[in-house]
Amino acid sequence: MSRKYYILIIIVLFYTSVLGQKIRLTPEILWSFGRITNVEVSPDGNNVLYAVRYYNIQKNSSQNDFYVINIDGGIPFRLTDSPDAKFSAKWRPDGKKIGYISNKSGSFQLWEINPDGTNLKQITDIEGGVLEFKYSPDCKKILFIKEVKLDKDIHDLYPDLPLSNARLETDLMYRHWDEWHNYSYSHIFIANYSEDKISNLTDIMEGEKFDSPLKPFGGIEEINWSPDSKYIAYTCKKLKGKDYALSTNSDIYLYNTTDGSTTNISYGIMGFDRSPVFSPNGKFIVWESMERDGYESDKIRMMLYNFNTKERKDLTQDFDQNSEKFYWSADSKRIYFISGIKGTEEIFEYSFEQNKIKRITYGIHDYTLVQEANKFLIGTRMSMCNPIEIYKIKPETGEEIQLTFVNKDILDNLKIAEVRERWIKTTDNKNMLTWVIYPPDFDSTKKYPALLYCQGGPQSTVSQFWSYRWNFQIMAANDYIIVAPNRRGVPSFGQEWNEQISGDYGGQNMKDYLSAIDELAKESYVNKEKLGAVGASYGGFSVFWLAGNHNGRFKAFIAHDGMFNLEAQYLETEEMWFVNWDLGGPYWEKDNEIAQRSYKNSPHKFVDKWDTPILIIHGGRDYRISYTQSMQAFNAAVLRGIPAEFLFFPEENHWVLTPQNGILWQRVFFNWLDKWLK
Numbered sequence: 001m002s003r004k005y006y007i008l009i010i011i012v013l014f015y016t017s018v019l020g021q022k023i024r025l026t027p028e029i030l031w032s033f034g035r036i037t038n039v040e041v042s043p044d045g046n047n048v049l050y051a052v053r054y055y056n057i058q059k060n061s062s063q064n065d066f067y068v069i070n071i072d073g074g075i076p077f078r079l080t081d082s083p084d085a086k087f088s089a090k091w092r093p094d095g096k097k098i099g100y101i102s103n104k105s106g107s108f109q110l111w112e113i114n115p116d117g118t119n120l121k122q123i124t125d126i127e128g129g130v131l132e133f134k135y136s137p138d139c140k141k142i143l144f145i146k147e148v149k150l151d152k153d154i155h156d157l158y159p160d161l162p163l164s165n166a167r168l169e170t171d172l173m174y175r176h177w178d179e180w181h182n183y184s185y186s187h188i189f190i191a192n193y194s195e196d197k198i199s200n201l202t203d204i205m206e207g208e209k210f211d212s213p214l215k216p217f218g219g220i221e222e223i224n225w226s227p228d229s230k231y232i233a234y235t236c237k238k239l240k241g242k243d244y245a246l247s248t249n250s251d252i253y254l255y256n257t258t259d260g261s262t263t264n265i266s267y268g269i270m271g272f273d274r275s276p277v278f279s280p281n282g283k284f285i286v287w288e289s290m291e292r293d294g295y296e297s298d299k300i301r302m303m304l305y306n307f308n309t310k311e312r313k314d315l316t317q318d319f320d321q322n323s324e325k326f327y328w329s330a331d332s333k334r335i336y337f338i339s340g341i342k343g344t345e346e347i348f349e350y351s352f353e354q355n356k357i358k359r360i361t362y363g364i365h366d367y368t369l370v371q372e373a374n375k376f377l378i379g380t381r382m383s384m385c386n387p388i389e390i391y392k393i394k395p396e397t398g399e400e401i402q403l404t405f406v407n408k409d410i411l412d413n414l415k416i417a418e419v420r421e422r423w424i425k426t427t428d429n430k431n432m433l434t435w436v437i438y439p440p441d442f443d444s445t446k447k448y449p450a451l452l453y454c455q456g457g458p459q460s461t462v463s464q465f466w467s468y469r470w471n472f473q474i475m476a477a478n479d480y481i482i483v484a485p486n487r488r489g490v491p492s493f494g495q496e497w498n499e500q501i502s503g504d505y506g507g508q509n510m511k512d513y514l515s516a517i518d519e520l521a522k523e524s525y526v527n528k529e530k531l532g533a534v535g536a537s538y539g540g541f542s543v544f545w546l547a548g549n550h551n552g553r554f555k556a557f558i559a560h561d562g563m564f565n566l567e568a569q570y571l572e573t574e575e576m577w578f579v580n581w582d583l584g585g586p587y588w589e590k591d592n593e594i595a596q597r598s599y600k601n602s603p604h605k606f607v608d609k610w611d612t613p614i615l616i617i618h619g620g621r622d623y624r625i626s627y628t629q630s631m632q633a634f635n636a637a638v639l640r641g642i643p644a645e646f647l648f649f650p651e652e653n654h655w656v657l658t659p660q661n662g663i664l665w666q667r668v669f670f671n672w673l674d675k676w677l678k
Contacts, residue, residue, distance in 0.1 A: 022415045024440055024477035027666035029414070030468060031055050031659050034406040036380065036388045038066070038087065043095040045374035046071060047115075048390060049079075051089060052406055055659045062659075066100065068115060071373050071392055073403055079117050086111075088220065093137050097195070099123070101130055110144065112195075124198055131186060132213075132220040135193070136229040141257070142193045143223065143232060150209050151183035171241030176574050177216035178621040178653030186211040188223060188234055190257060204232065204255045204262070212236040214250060214274065221325075226278045230257055233265075233276035233285055245576040249293050252276045252285075252305075265305050266312075271298050275325075281332040283307055288324055289314070294577040295502075297459035299495050300324055302337065302350065315350055319357055320494045323348070327371050336360075336370045336377060336395075340461050340492030343421075343433045347379055347393065360398045364419065366464040378403075383464040384419045384437065384472050386411065415440030417476030419464075424485070424519045427511045433493070434516045435462060437472045437482040447527040449677040451475060452517040452554075453484040454535025454542035458501050458509070458582070461492045469656055469665060470536065478670050480532075480677075483520045487512035503584045503594040505566070506545050506601030513542065517553065529555070530677045534669075536560035537625065537654065541603065544633055547614060548606025556676035557614040558669060561625050561654055564633040566602035572626040607636045613643035615672040617665065619652035645672065 023029075038051035048071060053064040066089045069076040079098065080086065085108075089100035097112045104111065105122055108129035113120045124130055124144070131145040154166050167174070174181050187205045191198040205212065212234045213222035222235035237250035252266040252273050266273040271290030278285050289303035290296075300322040302315040316323050321339045328335055335350040341359070345366035349358045361367060365383040370393075372378075377393040381400070390404040418438045423431045439448060453472075455462045462484045475482050486493065488509040489501025501509050513533075521528040531554050535543050540562015547557050563569045567587045570579045580586075584594030614637055618630035630646065637644035647668050649661055656665050 022413055024415050025471075025474045026477070027474065027663040028057065029410065030471060030474055030666075031057055031662060033387055033410060033468075035468075036390065036404065036406055037064075038089050039369055039371070039378070039380055039390060040089070040091060041071075041371045041373045041378050042068075042091050042115075043093055045372070048373070048378055048403065049089055049091060049098060050390060050404070051087070057659045057663065060658055060660045066098070069390070069403055071376060071378065071403070073392075073401070076404065077117070079113065079115070088132055090133070090135065092135050093139055099133065099135065101133065103129075110142070110198075121196060123193075123196065126201075132223075134220055134223065134225060136225050137227055138229040140193060141190055141229060142198060143188055143190050143225070145186050145213070145220070145223075146189055147182070147184040148187045148203065149182075149184040150207070151181075153183045172245040172576070173241055173574060175623045177623055178619075179216075179623075185209055186213065186215070188212055188232065188255075190232070202260075204234075204260075205236075208238070209240060210236050210238045218274065221275050224276055224278060227280055227282045231255065231278075232257065233278065233287075235274040235276065235287075242576075245574065246580065247293055248272050248290065248296050248577050250274055252287050266303070269303070269312075271295060273303070277326050277328060279328050279332040280330055283332070286315075286326050286328075286335060288326070294581050296575075296578060296581070297457075297491070297498065297502075299498075302326065302335065316357070322491055325369060329372055336372065338367055338370060340463060342492055343435065343461060343486055344464050344492070345461075347377065347398075349395065360395055361393060361400065362398060363400075364421070364464055382466040384435065384466065385416050387466045414473075415477070417473050418442065419472070424516050426488075426508075426515050428508065430497075432485055432487065432512055432516065433462075434483060434485040434520075435472075436520065437476045437484070439476045439479045439481065442525075444525045446525060448479060448481045448525060449530035449532065449673075450481040450483055450517070450520060450526050451673070452513060452531065452533040453482055454513060454533060454539035454546075455484070455487070455490060456535065456537030456539045458489045458505075458538035459491060459498055460538075461490045462486045463492065469662060474666065478673070480673070481520070481526060483516050485512055485516035487516070502582050503598060505541070505583065505598050506549075507597075510542065510545060510549070513546070514550075514553070521553075532556040532558070532673055532677050534558040534560075534673075535562070537562065540625075540630075543614075544603035545601070545606070547612060548603060548609040550612070552611075554612055556673055557612055558617070558672060559614065559630070559633065560617040561619060561622050562616075562629065562633070563603070563625055564629045565604040566599050568632070569625065569629060572628065574623050604632065604636070607640065610637060610640055610642050613672075613676050615645045615647065615668070617647040617668075618649070619654060619656065620648065620650035621653040624654050643676075 034052040040049045055062045066079040067076040084102050084104040086102040099112045102111045110124040133144040190202050192200045232255040251264050254263045270293035273289045276287040285305045289301045290298035292298050302323045304313045323337045325338045339348050347360040347367050347370045367379045369380045379391050380388050381391050382388040392401040420436045422434045424434050426432050472482050491498045533554050540559040543557050543559035544564050583598040585592045587599045616630045616634045618627040634646040
């Protein structure tokens with residue numbers, strides 16, 4: 001954050017502390033939180049490396065720096081303090097150096113520093129820069145990710161027109177998530193490595209027009225060295241254009257650094273396969289695997305490959321939950337992982353000796369990572385009441401010890417809203433977990449406006465996440481009761497619950513939403529005449545759909561990046577596997593009952609029933625759901641005489657990522673709600 005703003009926050013917190021009064025969360029304070037990432041246990045298990053990012057609101061920028069803390073706690077050591085963009089810090093396997101990617105030299109290159117903060121040195125000078133890297137276990141090689149241009153752009157095709165600005169497309173996937181394809185592909189390179197240089201660079205995917213890691217969200221976790229440094233396991237979807245857009249079939253490839261051969265060890269598994277991790281003894285590899293092609297929200301399985309027998313085995317066949325972010329114990333006898341269960345994300349353990357899965361942590365929280373540190377586990381944990389911090393966990397008992405307190409000074413001076421767990425009966429007599437968040441200083445004798453929170457995904461749990469935009473604490477701080485149901489179509493309640501939503505947009509999940517808000521509206525402290533509904537992505541679709549089907553329940557709506565016209569959405573989105581699976585197929589298949597039911601429930605079909613003020617928000621670089629969806633909805637509302645506003649961010653994608661845009665988002669959000677619900 002800026003020095004001026006930092007001083008302001010300190011003064012506010014000082015006076016509130018001295019006066020014994022706490023304050024409520026504001027957008028400006030929310031953007032002053034330090035955000036922990038890049039957590040990695042040292043090779044000897046005694047220390048934890050991590051990064052903290054702070055934002056400068058005035059400059060609309062941020063600074064990310066690295067820290068080291070002992071697993072026994074204490075004062076963290078600040079490893080860096082510089083304005084250069086830096087990320088992906090890693091311990092060298094011998095523990096003597098920490099490497100990271102920085103643009104200090106003008107392009108992103110690998111740098112190294114001693115764990116005591118001395119002897120900073122640039123290691124690579126790769127043309128075009130380095131995107132990610134990993135040391136080999138024997139410290140003799142590194143792998144790194146670099147963009148390689150393999151396609152011709154318009155200037156390659158027509159060199160006599162250097163001032164032309166155009167694209168000529170011949171296939172699908174010309175844009176993805178928030179960027180147009182740049183005619184280049186992310187490739188894995190290996191190089192010999194010494195303490196101050198690299199040599200003998202080799203592109204292990206030479207000439208291949210494929211990406212590793214997967215775009216747009218894959219990272220270096222999708223690529224790993226074998227313990228003997230002879231093999232590299234990597235994730236790749238070796239498909240192009242329309243085939244890529246229609247399929248989720250990525251695979252795990254094993255590259256032999258000795259002879260240069262590549263083997264597909266997940267061949268025949270038709271869904272996503274990614275993030276391979278070798279066992280320390282080198283006998284096994286495990287990865288995240290989905291069974292069905294085209295279904296991006298299929299159950300995430302723990303797939304084991306035995307190098308001796310060449311056999312694969314699903315270790316979670318009888319486990320009705322997802323399993324992710326695997327970490328082997330040092331003795332190769334256990335695998336630790338994260339899994340969602342009933343609206344929380346917990347640490348679990350698979351034991352080879354017992355062939356059994358055991359839950360380790362219990363609580364109203366989300367764990368986002370787990371690693372082993374000698375006799376302990378290290379995890380990152382958050383909740384609706386606290387942003388991410390690092391914890392030490394005893395695997396035998398699940399006892400948790402907080403190691404970092406990055407935001408303690410702020411949190412200690414904030415009024416924290418209470419989060420309660422509530423189980424609500426649905427229209428088909430199921431029990432649905434609904435989180436209810438109450439305003440600070442809640443008084444049950446008063447009446448409060450309430451917000452129905454509609455989750456995106458659609459297959460995304462309303463878990464104990466801490467968001468810097470859809471933040472329940474700041475909603476409650478503005479004196480709203482938030483009703484956040486885990487409606488049909490979210491994970492952590494079994495696959496049947498999760499899968500019900502596919503092909504049923506506008507169906508049972510909408511009834512679940514209404515069951516939740518109707519139940520809470522019965523409470524004496526809820527003003528049932530002042531109810532709103534808000535949501536993003538599938539949550540935005542939900543708001544658009546509810547706008548035409550709410551029977552007068554709501555007095556205000558907010559839809560962010562929502563699907564409005566499903567027929568247009570089918571041909572505007574980039575990942576065709578999503579709309580094919582969730583909508584059932586294209587709208588022109590008139591004999592396809594599932595697809596026709598989906599398009600019949602498109603929100604734009606119910607605009608004639610719209611009667612409630614609506615705020616619509618969208619990012620110009622959102623290519624998953626084009627901003628034209630929101631333009632259609634806004635234009636329809638205005639033409640029908642419905643009070644409406646359209647907040648458009650030309651440079652933002654499916655999210656809002658910059659500080660001033662984030663604060664603007666919050667201000668417009670609450671101005672709209674206050675106008676119609678207070």
